[in-house]
Amino acid sequence: MNITKIFNNNAVVATDTSKNEIVVMGCGIAFKKSVGEKVDEKLVQKTFILKQNEASEKFKLLLEDIPIEHVSLSYDIIEYSKNILNVEMNDHIYVTLTDHISYAIKLASEGLKRPNALIWEIKKFYPKEFKIGIKSLEFIEGKIGIKLEEDEAANIALHLMNAQISRTSNKVEDAIKITKMVSEILNIVTYTYNIELDENSLNYERFVTHLRFFFKRIYNNEKSYLDDDNLLNQIKVKYPKAYNCVNKIEKYLEKNLDSSERLYLTLHIQRVTSV
Numbered sequence: 001m002n003i004t005k006i007f008n009n010n011a012v013v014a015t016d017t018s019k020n021e022i023v024v025m026g027c028g029i030a031f032k033k034s035v036g037e038k039v040d041e042k043l044v045q046k047t048f049i050l051k052q053n054e055a056s057e058k059f060k061l062l063l064e065d066i067p068i069e070h071v072s073l074s075y076d077i078i079e080y081s082k083n084i085l086n087v088e089m090n091d092h093i094y095v096t097l098t099d100h101i102s103y104a105i106k107l108a109s110e111g112l113k114r115p116n117a118l119i120w121e122i123k124k125f126y127p128k129e130f131k132i133g134i135k136s137l138e139f140i141e142g143k144i145g146i147k148l149e150e151d152e153a154a155n156i157a158l159h160l161m162n163a164q165i166s167r168t169s170n171k172v173e174d175a176i177k178i179t180k181m182v183s184e185i186l187n188i189v190t191y192t193y194n195i196e197l198d199e200n201s202l203n204y205e206r207f208v209t210h211l212r213f214f215f216k217r218i219y220n221n222e223k224s225y226l227d228d229d230n231l232l233n234q235i236k237v238k239y240p241k242a243y244n245c246v247n248k249i250e251k252y253l254e255k256n257l258d259s260s261e262r263l264y265l266t267l268h269i270q271r272v273t274s275v
Helices: 053-065 068-085 093-109 119-125 127-144 150-165 172-193 202-219 229-238 240-253 259-273
Strands: 002-008 011-015 021-025 046-048
Touching (some): 002 053, 021 053, 053 068, 053 093, 068 127, 119 150, 119 172, 150 172, 240 259
């Protein structure tokens, strides 16, 4: 690998034998080095190969503005998250989460807090991502020596959710909207049946998971399944209350649902409300 740009002693941009541009980090990797020289591969600790050009350019700009230890820390958190969640994430997560964590550390060092109004919902609907957020706070405290509030675990969870939800957007607002809508639909079901849903049940977990991917399909204009009007008519007759609840959800969403979504929502509602 040959160096094409030096950020500091510990981070450079380099090109490999295939002319791919790579951000390379390692202690003293650029010490007494110049552009055009080879990278000492024994010193390489982390490499960033971002396939999306926009993310790559933004990431390089980020490296010029924030401490390198924040970049390294965020990299570790993202790689840890990928392993735990076993998902592919949008390259933009390296930009958005790194920027967020660095700013959160800056605010905390100044004694400022950034509350998350959706922390309860995030804990409830995205427990895996929230647990990773909590683990991330431990990473940050261990490496930087700054203890962040639990709200930041929720903020990190939103970034992780958004990286999975929309590969065409890097806006955390998408994840916030989905969280709110899932909460509202659960409220519609609760009020329709006048019951408390068992949040520890497998049917509840399946329902929430279905809703999350349901909204992902809406945002990406994807169709879920093949339409089956005949089966839907049978389900409508068999579970009229659940089907009526779907009508209320459709009214709340201000969107006409296809028969497949009506079918699966009806079945999930019937299961989650069955005592």
